[in-house]
Amino acid sequence: MTFSPELEAKFARLLTSYPPGRQRSAMVPMLLYAQDEIGSITQELVEEVARRVGVTPMQVEEVLSYYSMLHRKPLGKYHVQICTNISCLLTGGEQLWQRACGKLGIGHKEATADGQISLEEVECIGACSWAPALQVNYDFHHKVTPEQLDQLLDSLRKTH
Amino acid sequence: MPNSVKFTINDRQLEAPAGTLVIEAAKRNGIEIPSFCYYEGLALQAACRMCLVEIEKAPKLMVACTTPVAEGMVVRTESEPVRQARKYMLEFLLSNHPLDCPVCDKGGECELQDMAFRYGVGESRFTEQKIHVDEKQWSPVVFYDMPRCILCFRCVRICNEGMGVNALGVINRGAVSEIAPNHGDHLECDECGMCIDICPVGALTSGTYRYKTRPWEMEHTGTICTHCSNGCKTTLGVRNDQIIRGNNRDRSGINGEFLCVKGRYGFDFQDHPDRLQSPLVRLDGKLEPVSWSKALEVVVQKFQEVKGRSGTVGVIGSNHTTNEENYYLQKFARQVLATNNIDHHRTGDVVTLVDAVSGSPAALATTRDLYEKKAILVIGADLALEQPFLSFQIRANYRHHQAHVYVVTAKPVREDNYAAAFLRAEPGAELSAVESLRDKLKGEPELVILYGDAMKGGAVRKLAAFGASLGIPVQYVPLVDYSNSRGAADMGLTPELLPGYKPLGLTGMTVAEMLAAEDLDLLWVVGANPLKNAKLQAKKAFVVVQEMFLTETAQIADVVLPAASAYEKNGTVTNVCGEVQRLQKAAQTMGAKPDLEIIGLIAKEMGVAREMGPWVPDKVFDEIRRTVRGYDIPVEAIMTGGAAQTMPVNGRIPIEVRVDSIRSAHDNLFTSGTLGRYSKMLNSVLEKRLNRE
Numbered sequence: 001m002t003f004s005p006e007l008e009a010k011f012a013r014l015l016t017s018y019p020p021g022r023q024r025s026a027m028v029p030m031l032l033y034a035q036d037e038i039g040s041i042t043q044e045l046v047e048e049v050a051r052r053v054g055v056t057p058m059q060v061e062e063v064l065s066y067y068s069m070l071h072r073k074p075l076g077k078y079h080v081q082i083c084t085n086i087s088c089l090l091t092g093g094e095q096l097w098q099r100a101c102g103k104l105g106i107g108h109k110e111a112t113a114d115g116q117i118s119l120e121e122v123e124c125i126g127a128c129s130w131a132p133a134l135q136v137n138y139d140f141h142h143k144v145t146p147e148q149l150d151q152l153l154d155s156l157r158k159t160h
Numbered sequence: 161m162p163n164s165v166k167f168t169i170n171d172r173q174l175e176a177p178a179g180t181l182v183i184e185a186a187k188r189n190g191i192e193i194p195s196f197c198y199y200e201g202l203a204l205q206a207a208c209r210m211c212l213v214e215i216e217k218a219p220k221l222m223v224a225c226t227t228p229v230a231e232g233m234v235v236r237t238e239s240e241p242v243r244q245a246r247k248y249m250l251e252f253l254l255s256n257h258p259l260d261c262p263v264c265d266k267g268g269e270c271e272l273q274d275m276a277f278r279y280g281v282g283e284s285r286f287t288e289q290k291i292h293v294d295e296k297q298w299s300p301v302v303f304y305d306m307p308r309c310i311l312c313f314r315c316v317r318i319c320n321e322g323m324g325v326n327a328l329g330v331i332n333r334g335a336v337s338e339i340a341p342n343h344g345d346h347l348e349c350d351e352c353g354m355c356i357d358i359c360p361v362g363a364l365t366s367g368t369y370r371y372k373t374r375p376w377e378m379e380h381t382g383t384i385c386t387h388c389s390n391g392c393k394t395t396l397g398v399r400n401d402q403i404i405r406g407n408n409r410d411r412s413g414i415n416g417e418f419l420c421v422k423g424r425y426g427f428d429f430q431d432h433p434d435r436l437q438s439p440l441v442r443l444d445g446k447l448e449p450v451s452w453s454k455a456l457e458v459v460v461q462k463f464q465e466v467k468g469r470s471g472t473v474g475v476i477g478s479n480h481t482t483n484e485e486n487y488y489l490q491k492f493a494r495q496v497l498a499t500n501n502i503d504h505h506r507t508g509d510v511v512t513l514v515d516a517v518s519g520s521p522a523a524l525a526t527t528r529d530l531y532e533k534k535a536i537l538v539i540g541a542d543l544a545l546e547q548p549f550l551s552f553q554i555r556a557n558y559r560h561h562q563a564h565v566y567v568v569t570a571k572p573v574r575e576d577n578y579a580a581a582f583l584r585a586e587p588g589a590e591l592s593a594v595e596s597l598r599d600k601l602k603g604e605p606e607l608v609i610l611y612g613d614a615m616k617g618g619a620v621r622k623l624a625a626f627g628a629s630l631g632i633p634v635q636y637v638p639l640v641d642y643s644n645s646r647g648a649a650d651m652g653l654t655p656e657l658l659p660g661y662k663p664l665g666l667t668g669m670t671v672a673e674m675l676a677a678e679d680l681d682l683l684w685v686v687g688a689n690p691l692k693n694a695k696l697q698a699k700k701a702f703v704v705v706q707e708m709f710l711t712e713t714a715q716i717a718d719v720v721l722p723a724a725s726a727y728e729k730n731g732t733v734t735n736v737c738g739e740v741q742r743l744q745k746a747a748q749t750m751g752a753k754p755d756l757e758i759i760g761l762i763a764k765e766m767g768v769a770r771e772m773g774p775w776v777p778d779k780v781f782d783e784i785r786r787t788v789r790g791y792d793i794p795v796e797a798i799m800t801g802g803a804a805q806t807m808p809v810n811g812r813i814p815i816e817v818r819v820d821s822i823r824s825a826h827d828n829l830f831t832s833g834t835l836g837r838y839s840k841m842l843n844s845v846l847e848k849r850l851n852r853e
Binding site: 056057058059061062065066 | 327329330332333340342
């Protein structure tokens with residue numbers, strides 16, 4: 001399996017970031033970086049990562065099925081993660097989630113037909129002080145109102 | 161005790177080496193601390209929290225399975241807080257358990273059931289809907305029922321660490337966690353069933369045993385597996401004369417609880433519908449069933465006729481029959497039929513080794529040595545496939561004692577994964593590869609060398625010389641194929657050697673020579689199938705076969721006598737390491753007789769019963785102990801179900817071994833000569849594997 005030179009460089013650095021014999025520690029970051037590049041975690045990727053860090057594909061599968069931020073299915077170009085944990089729940093996070101689902105016509109861990117946007121209901125993303133909060137890929141949006149949500153989703157749709 | 165610490169468990173003053181875990185220290189002193197995930201010999205897990213104990217000065221209850229004892233430690237294992245904790249842990253474990261004990265295979269021998277009975281409450285406070293997942297079949301052997309699983313990870317650890325197969329894992333998390341096989345919906349593994357046996361509950365069940373019986377309805381008989389040469393003890397569960405289960409949960413025998421797919425599931429040839437249950441005699445060109453007395457009459461008449469005119473006789477013995485049968489057969493051949501034309505399918509060169517190391521009494525390794533010695537050298541054998549228990553021992557040695565393992569084979573083998581060094585060498589080129597390891601091996605304190613059938617004759621002599629030149633204690637294991645291959649050689653089923661490798665001075669015909677001899681008048685085959693891939697040249701030879709099935713050899717016979725299997729008789733067998741162990745009769749097949757009894761009856765009919773002696777296994781074994789070199793072993797060990805090693809190394813054996821007659825069949829995990837062909841379970845596993853390719 002071939003990756004971009006940037007990703008290969010990251011992998012190379014990761015494999016030397018841990019004490020000798022502990023290369024398997026690089027598994028989770030490698031999967032996360034590769035997921036960003038490929039869009040999801042394919043079986044081919046599982047086998048490649050297993051080979052590189054010296055474990056069996058089964059052991060990668062164990063990690064993969066444990067962590068909710070690693071995805072087997074392809075996500076949208078923009079992955080919208082709406083928090084409905086306590087602080088956000090108290091300030092309207094649940095309504096934001098319902099609104100987003102209704103507007104896009106998709107549910108939890110689903111993507112729009114054109115693959116542009118995907119939705120995920122997430123637990124605390126560490127932005128309680130600015131609740132309700134959501135995250136688009138790696139960007140945070142704080143104190144989101146329903147109107148701001150609409151605008152945001154529209155803007156994500158427009159950038160075709 | 162050096163580095164020992166003193167501590168108290170339940171007001172008892174105890175002492176143990178520093179580093180001992182509380183749970184182990186308690187066990188050694190007869191105090192039981194319940195646990196599910198802790199398992200002796202496997203990595204620590206601390207997942208089930210059943211072993212919580214009270215330790216003074218610790219702020220809360222501690223897990224006994226990962227806490228080492230310390231000086232002055234005060235532990236209580238049955239105090240009220242501990243009993244409470246166990247009760248609550250069980251309530252958690254049962255919160256998603258289906259409680260289907262009445263239909264569960266494990267009911268009656270289930271660790272969760274026992275614990276719930278002892279510490280649990282009758283009611284649960286959980287009212288949530290239980291998560292149900294349908295049962296899955298992962299292979300012909302392994303079934304998984306997720307709701308019953310308590311996630312102790314024993315199966316995962318025994319597969320990864322014990323077997324080195326890495327076929328199982330745990331996927332998902334929390335309440336929906338489950339055990340998963342390595343290939344999505346199915347397993348690709350050794351099918352050894354270790355995961356099933358080690359499961360404390362009924363989450364993993366076996367294809368042969370499931371829903372057949374309740375555990376308490378079986379009689380249990382500990383006997384020796386009749387497949388490969390490793391000589392594992394398998395405890396057969398028998399109900400109504402039918403063998404239903406094979407396992408070794410009581411850890412009796414040299415193998416502890418280890419068994420491979422053959423030892424655990426390969427017993428089903430025993431009640432195969434094709435088993436011969438009546439003697440057959442060729443009448444008008446066709447094999448017809450006759451009575452035992454009629455068949456014996458025909459055999460004896462022919463034996464006497466051929467003997468009377470000094471005709472040419474050939475006798476072929478078995479790798480599966482007992483030492484007693486082999487000894488009695490060669491005695492009959494030599495004394496009554498007056499021939500040295502007696503041989504068996506030889507699968508490894510034991511003779512040359514025994515000669516080369518004669519005089520050094522510790523030169524042959526036991527299966528225990530493979531677990532304890534500091535360094536192991538494997539030459540020309542894929543142990544994981546062909547000698548599974550030896551492979552398990554070496555792997556455990558590496559895990560527990562960090563043994564240095566060296567591998568010299570033609571193809572990659574499982575031992576490579578943890579070997580200190582591995583070299584690839586074509587058959588015939590092993591010795592030079594071994595030579596290149598000289599400096600490394602010289603640095604080891606001790607060494608055990610295992611070699612396969614690629615090494616024979618002169619190569620074995622050179623290997624022994626190499627071993628002697630290292631200047632360290634070296635032990636050997638000459639690998640052979642079948643359950644009593646070693647015993648057949650020891651008992652003199654060879655044309656040039658008497659029992660105990662006593663040289664004869666003259667020699668008879670080998671198997672190949674018998675089959676090729678055009679003037680052969682009589683061929684007597686006991687428990688072997690030499691005509692599977694060969695033709696009998698003597699067209700007029702009278703052929704008598706003692707066999708369980710109508711094999712290629714039996715099909716051309718003039719008389720076929722139905723023989724009992726190893727699970728249907730008493731006697732002793734000798735494993736690859738020379739360890740003698742006792743077979744115990746577990747079941748019987750109507751019409752079939754043990755080979756010893758058949759030979760005895762022939763002797764009786766011929767009027768030579770007195771000179772042959774009684775055909776009772778214990779009596780024959782007594783004669784073996786008195787007369788066969790190396791077999792004057794402590795009888796108590798064997799009679800109580802243990803093993804004693806034979807060490808026939810006192811004296812040279814001045815013969816040249818005919819190396820061309822030594823050839824291993826290289827049976828793998830799923831084949832076992834004739835027996836394997838009639839095992840339904842082994843065949844279904846094989847078919848599944850072939851369908852995938």
